[in-house]
Amino acid sequence: MSGIKDKVIVITGASGGIGEATAMLLAERGAQVVLGARRLDQLEAVANRIEKSGGKATYLVTDVKRSEDLSKIVQLAHEKFGKLDVLINNAGFMPMSPFDDLRVKDWEEMIDINIKGVLYGIAAALPTFRNQGSGHFINIASTAAYRILPNMSVYAGTKLAVRAISEGLRQEAGHNLRVTIVSPGFTNTPGSTHSDALEAIKDPDLKAKLEAYQNIGLSPSSIAKAIAFAIEQPNDVDVSEIVVRPTAQG
Template sequence: MNYLENKTAIVTGASSGIGKAAAKALAENGVKIVAAARNQERLDALVADIRASGGRAAGRVADVTNLAEAQALAAFAKETYGTVDILINNAGLMLFSYWSDLAIDDWNQMIDTNIKGYLNAIAGVLPIMLAQKSGQILNMDSVAGHQVDPAAGIYCATKFFVQAMTESMRKDLGVNYGIRANTISPGVINTGWADKVTDPAGRQAAQELNKIAIDPDDVARAVVYALNQPENVTVNDLIISPTRQNW
C-alpha cells in the first residue's frame, strides 16, 4: 500500500545528491514536493524534471541556517499545497580537519548547517504539524553519527546531535502528538564530496574511498521505505552503507 500518495514533503538540500534523488523518488510515489536549496538554477531544473515525469513540485530558494527563511519555507509549502506532511532535513555540510588545524570557520559552518539548519526547519514545520496532529520528520544522519573519525570530530559531533535530538523527538512528538521522527544514516555516498576536499592528500584519500561508494538513488529508496509506513509505525534509524565499507 502507498501511504505517501498526495502527501506534501519539504526536502532541504534538494538541488543535488541525496536530496535531489529523494525528491524525485518521493514524487514518483505521488508526493507533492517542495524543493529547497540555495541554488535557483538547480532547483528550477529539478522541478522541471519532476513535472516532466508527471509529478508535482515547487521550488523555493532558502538558506535553512536563517530561521526566518526556514519559517518562510514552511509557510510557502502550506500556501502552495495546503499542508506540510513530511520534512526531510537533508541540507548538510561535511568538512574534514584535525583538531590541531584549529579550523574554526569550518567548525562553525558545520554547526550552523547540520545542527541549527535542522532545528530551524523543524521550528518552521512543527506548528503546522502540531495543528494537524500528524506529520513525519526525517533527519538525514550518517554513519558518522554512530562512530567517530579523528579527522571529522565536529562533523561526527553534529551527527551524534542529530541522533540524540531525533530520539528525543520520537519520545515526545511521536508518543504525545503522533508526529513521527526518524533518521537514515548513510555510509559513503557518491555525491561529489571527495572532489571538494581541499587538502591534496586528503582529496586523494577521499577519492580512493569514494570508489566503493553507493549512489544517492540507493539512499532515496531507503527514504521512501522509511516514510511509506502506516501511522502507527516508525522506522527509528536505517543505516545504508556500501557492502565493502568496513566501518
C-alpha cells in the first residue's frame, strides 16, 4: 500500500520537536500513529491534539534505552490498530562539549539513545515486517554524520553509526522492506535550543554559535515533510537517504 492514509506508524521521541511535528503531519494525512517518549504528560498532550483534529493516535511511555520498551510499543501498534507499517526511530540526544570536558556520562547516553535505541527499534519491528512481507524503517541521523565539527565528535560518531546500520539493513532487507535515513541539519528542537542545553555548554564561543544557529534553524515541520515524502512513495520505491539543511547552514 503506497501513500500515508491508514498506515500504522510508530514514532519514538514523539513528545516534542521533530517527533511531534511528524506525528501531527502524518495523522493529518490519515495515518494511525503510535507515539513513544519518556514524558507522559507531553505524550498525552500530542495524542489529544491529534484526536481533537479528527486523527487516530495512541501512546506509550517509552525509553529507547530499554529494548523491552520498543517491543511493547510495537505490540501496542498491533493491539490497537492490527498491524505496523512504519517505524520511525527518531529519539535522540545531542549534548555538545569538547573532549577536554570529559563528559563521559553524556557520551554513554548518546551511545545508548542514538545507537542502541535504533538497534532496539530494529529488533522489535523486523520480525513483524518479515511476517507481514512489508514494512518501512525510517532512522533519523544528522548532517553531523557528513561533516565532523569540534565539540560534536561523539554525537557525529553516533549518527555515522546510524547511517552505517541503516545502509547495512537496507542491503539485507530484500525487496519487500524499505529503509530510509533522514539527516536533518540544524533544526529548532527542544534538544538543540532548550535553555538547559545551552546552560550545559561551558565554552562561551560554542554557546554563542549555537544561539546564532537558532536564527537560521529549520522548523521541525520541514523534517516531518521529508519523512512523509519517503513514506508516501510506492512500495517498490526506496528513498534511501534524505539530507535536509537550512540554506544558510555551511
